[in-house]
Amino acid sequence: MLAKRLSKLLFKYFSIFLLLLINSCSNSNFYEHKVLIYGTILEFKFYDTNLDQANQAIDQIVAKLNDLNKKFHPWEKSLISEFNQTHQINNCDQEFIKIIEIAKNYENVTHSQFNPAIGKLIEIWGFHEDIIKGQVPDEEDINKILVTQPSLNQLLITDHSISTDNGSLKIDLGGMIKGLALDIAKQTYQDMGIKNVLTNFGGNIYAHGKPDKRLWEVAIQNPHNNKLLLAKLKMQPGSAIGTSGDYEKYFIHNHQKYSHLINPKNGQAFSLYSSATVLINPNENDVGIKSDVFSKPLYFSENLVETSKSLQLNHFFTTDHNNHIFISKSFADEIIWLFNEGDFIVEVI
Amino acid sequence: MTAQTINIHQISKFCAIAIILHSAEFFFPTPIFGIKPGIANIIILFTYLKFNFKSAVYVSLIRVFISSLIIGTFITPTFFISLSGAILSLIFLFLCQFLSHQFFSIYTFSMLMGLGHILGQFIIVRMFVIPDDGVFILFPIFLLFTFIFSLINAFIVSRLISPSN
């Protein structure tokens, strides 16, 4: 009797052992951690990293981001909001000035299609509140601001102060802050010698290193339905991806959707496209910032080929309101589409 | 000549037969790669029934080693596949000993030995020879043939046993 039971047990354990042997690939070397930081989710996925080191890195990054928040939050109490009231602040530290300079540089690189100086436009559209008001501003008010052609080039920058004559100039770095956070994370990893981690800040992703023999794999959300996925791709170590879309922050008024992405040229809150996604090649400077900033010019672009050429982008795509996807050839070769047949039409440009 | 010596002689004869059967089988053509009637199992099962488990182990392992030397596949992947199949087959045979004789006959023994044999082969093939999960697609077909052949083998064993018993 005992022998029979024993043999049955042996059979059972043996088959389990076999199954385990067959499934001998397991991914137990990952450490995932999520942090909520001023309304945005920050996700880390470390591979093969010492736990203490990983947590240390997370703490450092979060501390730096809190610092950024104190300096640059567009409407809560911050240095920038103070500037936006008084158009002048002194006693700025090096870092603050440096970031303003970076923002100005990217405004120029994108020919003001990314324009951090249109904070006032964003405000009158009601997006400078925690709860979006949903007001459509008068054309007059929009034009009053546009006429002054707000630009960071109108700032007088010294090594400890910034000021401007343009009363309609308000700084809003919302379009680059996520990218900046990713670059800060990258620097932290390099300083601490952390080799492989995937960082997702509010949807913007930076791929540091890779998990062993494969690459970090990232899925891209369907712009029309956040429960579905549009595509998937593998990220080369050091690359970053960012998407700007009208589906994150918006309001609907009279059956028209108005998004928080304001066109700096005409002050309007919509564009031809629903979303624009860019993938920045590894080993470029400011990988994070570029992945954030460069999606805006594409989103507002009237000629994707021209815009992408001027920004030297070869991996990008946009989706429009009629379910067309316009994608560059290089990107089309690497991406895997995940939508159901017929949901989207892909055009390679 | 003691009973023990006679036994050793008999067992060695069985070994010899097992080696011949295994080697001959190697050269038989098969419609699907790797599927063999496993006639050596007849002798192994017979040895187990006539003597004991230990003898069956000897016969089986000696068969694997010597056959591979004769055929020329010693230390090749074929040898390890064969060895792995033989070992697992013997392990299953060992476990079969605990089955009640009232409910299980040699047909079960034969089927389980056959199962052990192909499992052992698949494991080594998957781990070293073709490191791809696709090989398991062949498993159902192998299982089917093992099923048929092991029943036939068991039947042959039963006919061998009856006259001498």
Added chain:
Amino acid sequence: MKLFGYSMREILLLKLFKLGDFLIFFIFISIIILALNYYFHLPKGDYLEISHENEIKHYSLLQNKTLIFDEIEVEINMGKARIKKSNCSNQYCIMQGWISKINHSVVCIPNLFKISIKSKMLSYDSTNY
């Protein structure tokens, strides 16, 4: 009908087989049927994975395309794929024909070439939005 001196009736009346044997038969046959069923009724795949000399590439199945890799030609046709041309001597890979279900694959061993169908349900590390 007599089989090796036993009639069918005798065989079936447990003269040869015992109760437990039938249990094992049943288990074996079930495994075979389940496995074959599983294999042939896998869902259709979403994209094609091509493994060639340690490189893995992915291609959507929702297109009509012919891909050329050195000496091998792969054809994708709206949901199915096959190896069209190969320089191997056996040509087994071409004889396999079309595959369209998940985890099905065609291999050309001399060329170290494998195509397999994969599902989008596979894992990814994070989502961009």
